[in-house]
Amino acid sequence: MKLISCYIAHFGKISEFEYKFNDGFNSILQENGWGKTTFSVFIKAMFYGLEYSPNTKKKLLERNHYLPWDGSLCGGNIVFSTKDRRYRIERTFGRTDKDDTFALYDDVTGLLSTDYTEYIGEELFRVDRDSFEKSVYIPQLAIAT
Numbered sequence: 001m002k003l004i005s006c007y008i009a010h011f012g013k014i015s016e017f018e019y020k021f022n023d024g025f026n027s028i029l030q031e032n033g034w035g036k037t038t039f040s041v042f043i044k045a046m047f048y049g050l051e052y053s054p055n056t057k058k059k060l061l062e063r064n065h066y067l068p069w070d071g072s073l074c075g076g077n078i079v080f081s082t083k084d085r086r087y088r089i090e091r092t093f094g095r096t097d098k099d100d101t102f103a104l105y106d107d108v109t110g111l112l113s114t115d116y117t118e119y120i121g122e123e124l125f126r127v128d129r130d131s132f133e134k135s136v137y138i139p140q141l142a143i144a145t
Helices: 036-048 062-066 120-125 129-136
Strands: 002-011 014-020 074-082 085-093 101-106
Touching (some): 036 062, 036 074, 036 085, 036 129, 120 129
Antiparallel strands (some): 074 085, 085 101
């Protein structure tokens, strides 16, 4: 699988942001507070959605943290290729998982695709959200100093 590009309409502090991935290693070197963690969580959310729990008193879930405070539509898209096909995932996130939307398009034809479901992360990578997070990147809060 290869990431090609992504567009963030609104997600956390990032809005109206487009990124094109290069072949090979992609390094995002930005100052503290730019939104590097937010960017990585956005990529995970495109493939796995955002967690939701009606009992949010125990901890601040990613959904609560990354929904724009101004009420803007949260979400965007990510374009990737796999098995010689190119796809575009479009997701939006609401206050609950029932408010979320998911669509998968063939990025060449622009038509809806049924090749994968909204559980595309598990279908593509064959790992759940937690395993993906632990194997693809090291979140800032997972490191103790």
